[in-house]
Amino acid sequence: MAQPLSDVLAYRDKLTDALTGGEVTARTQLAPLYRPHPTSLVAHLTGIAYPAKPCTLIARGACFPPRDFNGSPQYELYLTVNRLLTAPTLRLECIWREQKLRIALEFPFFDCATSLGGLTFHRDVERYGTLSDEARFEAHGASSQGLNRARSLGPEVLGPAGQQIITELRTYLANTPKVMRLRFDTPLEDDRYPFSAILPYITEMPLPSLSAPEWATLRPLRPERDLTGMMSNPAAPFPMVPLAGLDTFLSAMHASVEYYESTRVAWLEQEVSLKEWASVAHRGVLYRVGGAVALAIRFSPFRLLGGPEGVVKFDLPDRFLADVTFELSPEHGEQRMLCERSPVPISIDWAHDALFVLRKPNAAVRDAAARPSHSNVDKRIIRAKFDPRMPVHQLGNKLTTAINVQHADRWQKVLLNQDHESLPTINLATGQVVRADQNAPWTPTEVDKVVEEAFTWMLSWRKWNAEQLEALVSVREAVGGIVLISGPAGTGKTLLIQAICVFLYKIGLHVLVLAPANSNLSDFIGKLKELFGNHSNSPVKATRVYPISADFSPKKIASGQTCIHTPESTQEDDTGDILDFEMVRSDLQYSDDKYTSHRDYGLPAQVFRAARDETYELWERLPGSEADEQVDIWSVLRQSMKEAAEGSFRWGDQIQVKRYQMAYDRCKAHYLAHVRMICTTTGNVRCTDIVENWAANKYGTETKGIVVVLDEACKDNEIDSVSALLHPEWRDKIHGMVMLGDERQLEPCNTGASGRMVFNYFNDRISIPLMSRLTREGFPCVQLLEQHRMSHHIAEWPFKEFYPTGMRNGPSTYLTLRQKLPGLFDCLTGILKDLGTVFTNPLQTEAELDRSVRTHYLEIDGNRDNSKRSAFVLEHVRFFCDKIYWNLRAYFVEKTNEKVLVICAYKEAKLCYEDAMRYIQRKYHIPDSQLPRIATIDSSQGAEAPVTIIDCSVQKYDPRRRRADIGFVDDDKRMNVAMTRAQEVRWILGGNCEYISPPLPFLPTNVLLSGNTGNAMKRLLRESNTPAYVRYKMSVSKYSGDMTDVDQSGEERLQREGNRWLRGLRAHAANVTSNYKDDVQRQLARL
Known part of the structure; x- marks a missing residue:
């Protein structure tokens, strides 16, 4: 007799609050998930139940697999179930063991339009004198995994028998009803397979999830959830276990739920941890380093995720802003100012866990700061309390992207990653479907001539090898509008991305260049500048768009928020302190470099240049002007810039500052409407400046089409990778997307707990990049094979x-x-x-x-x-x-x-x-x-x-x-x-x-x-x-x-006790026969 579901899920009563270690209540935000043994009933009800049950498919009077393979590689069929408690399906697997190939069809078993019908089990059914148990049901459209890989292997690998079963399985993908009949190799009660234990939850005491919509507990999508409500949901009680992330999605709703919940819980983990850290005062010492003031912090005890034991490791984000409050002395009162965590350490003997640079230290704070060379600072210890500034707009953009999946019809098939054969082949240059009959009559248009001329330039720009040429040609033959280019370091991915971007720009398209990190964009811009320059005759003009926090802002300048104090030259500054300041300065400069390197490509610099050169005019009414009077906004910006440069601008006049800010913002919007290639990170692509102005057909501009180019795609979180594709303003304008990366190197960073405790039920999803997921399912991908960088x-x-x-x-x-x-x-x-x-x-x-x-x-x-x-x-x-x-x-x-x-x-x-x-x-x-x-x-x-x-x-x-x-x-x-x-x-x-x-x-x-x-x-x-x-x-x-x-x-042997271990480090004499400069000069001489 099968256990009642309430008994099966009784383990949830022992789940604890991630912070208090007590029972889960309506106020609980996170709880450690239960991790069932792989052979347990809970594991079989929440994932794929293995080992699957061997079976034979009876169709059109034939049986699959056949009794005689006639020389073809042998395969086996198995039936099992998947996600019975959340989004139940029957799963039919076809496996070639020698070829390491697995094909799977999943038949929805929940309330939906394609749900299977009439599922029955029959015992001792006779066929050709043999008695076997059978399962029969009517399929209304299955989802698939592995069919694309099987098709790419072809008949030469799988043989005629393999092709026959693939052809048969594909017939079950259509939405037209079709009866499936499966005969089992052993009785249904055979307890060697978990199917016997699962069967009662399908036939005798049907699970509530079988008659509910998929992921009923997690719908509708919302940013806050009551864990107790999830566990007690009568439609589908949530099991509170980790759920596997696969390379295919069952439906658009499935994709949307996994994107949304994996992002939401990952954010919640960081937010809860950071708030607990900030809930207590930490001990700190102020240090004056040149002209900057740094606050070294030694953490006080605080609650860690994992309950009283605090088993989950805590790490502060490498860089984040916070308001810090501390008291120097009763006469000075409470000090409150903005600070930024900086990973650059200062060599001080006082052991500390983190270092913060204060943005606007006042005179009292400066006077109270110690020198890094001071060893006895116990009397200077202060109690500091932090209030972190969480970038909630980033979370909002991600969650909105997850919701957009449900409406982006054109891109859903790509994201589901099931059947690549049904995807159209798109010419990214024109956005048109490639003609099936290339011999049909065709008259080239002016657009076609421009495309051919640019395409010829691209193919002849470098001496490409065979794989690189294949990658370039694939831009005009993109399956589903997606081009994948993979290769290790030094195989020419950088050159290819430059060539493709210039080609697309030459033919008049809008090009959106994305990367996971600012350092990747700096590399792209640097190479673009090296190859094509940044002058009026350059064949391409790119604009780098920064996050709002790094953008030019007269308001911030007026309030002092962007002011960095210049080091003050005083007699008490010793060499060590100056060098320490140089390190802090270098770090600040490094943090700026990700934005200011090649600053002539940055949006603020280009707006200012356009103002100086009087490139544009924009006649509008500006607040502060006379009623109904229109002014040239660019002239207003130009005048403000001139006064600021001359030192006559009144930064204390709020009206004048506001006018400067508004002029800059409007000119920036006007400028963005006219540029066609922008570069930004995937996390910043939905910023207001871009979404409201770029490729928006404003100010008389026209968008012929957009192509998204994503560099280092395998290191990007999938929800960020698809953010641009799914945005309602762009998704119908986008011709396609080019992704470059190396799936054999680092995956996206997942900072969530993954050791003894896991809180995110879709934790796997965060580490699976879109490019790798597509490639593993057999999506066409050009592999670059020849490297030129490493010995x-x-x-x-x-x-x-x-x-x-x-x-x-x-x-x-x-x-x-x-x-x-x-x-x-x-x-x-x-x-x-x-x-x-x-x-x-x-x-x-x-x-x-x-x-x-x-x-x-x-x-x-x-x-x-x-x-x-x-x-x-x-x-x-x-x-x-x-x-x-x-x-x-x-x-x-x-x-x-x-x-x-x-x-x-x-x-x-x-x-x-x-x-x-x-x-x-x-x-x-x-x-x-x-x-x-x-x-x-x-x-x-x-x-x-x-x-x-x-x-x-x-x-x-x-x-x-x-x-x-x-x-x-x-x-x-x-x-x-x-x-x-x-x-x-x-x-x-x-x-x-x-x-x-x-x-x-x-x-x-x-x-x-x-x-x-x-x-x-x-x-x-x-x-x-x-x-x-x-x-x-x-x-x-x-x-x-x-x-x-x-x-x-x-x-x-060394021990790391403070900085004492460093004192044994000494300079060593080193003589070289020639230095690097000499070697370079010899090389140039030979050339």
């Missing part, structure tokens, strides 16, 4: 481990380092010789020597410290500073920052390197340009450098302690990013990764008795599920010259 030695291992066969290296990648940069070659061999690496093997070829110098593993004995928020190994940092840095600085000199990149796996390790570099900088007066760049793996995607030093903070590896020893480096995509940032040299600092312990209990007895655990361990480490880092370590050897076992005798 072939550097590309060899990641190509072998992470990419399909067929990858190629361009001819230039085979030049040796001695040929390209002989000074760097001598510098590196000098370092390795000092460490004991032997290069005197007479049998070693020039290519082997080149590989040894370019790709080297430096084995360092150290202690992996997890005592802070993430792992670090101080011995790695000391080794870099003592043995590598000074030599590289001697070679690169002023180019060190540009040419050397240190990549750390963890933020804490990055902080250790930054602490060390700042200590060295202050002690030896070294400018920023002679310090290396330091980045985490996640932030380094898209970056590159001739020399990269990788530190993953790994020392040893025990498969039983995998998480503790490897951590989140146990990710092929993350390791792929780290391994492909180098152009010429990639060195890795790490431990030996060997397991030294009593014999492993899981090894075979004969191995244990033989004592040969080392070889057995190596075999285990080379298995496919072994972390990529460990696989790489096992692939190098000191005997082949690829690895050096560093002698550290006499060196003490």
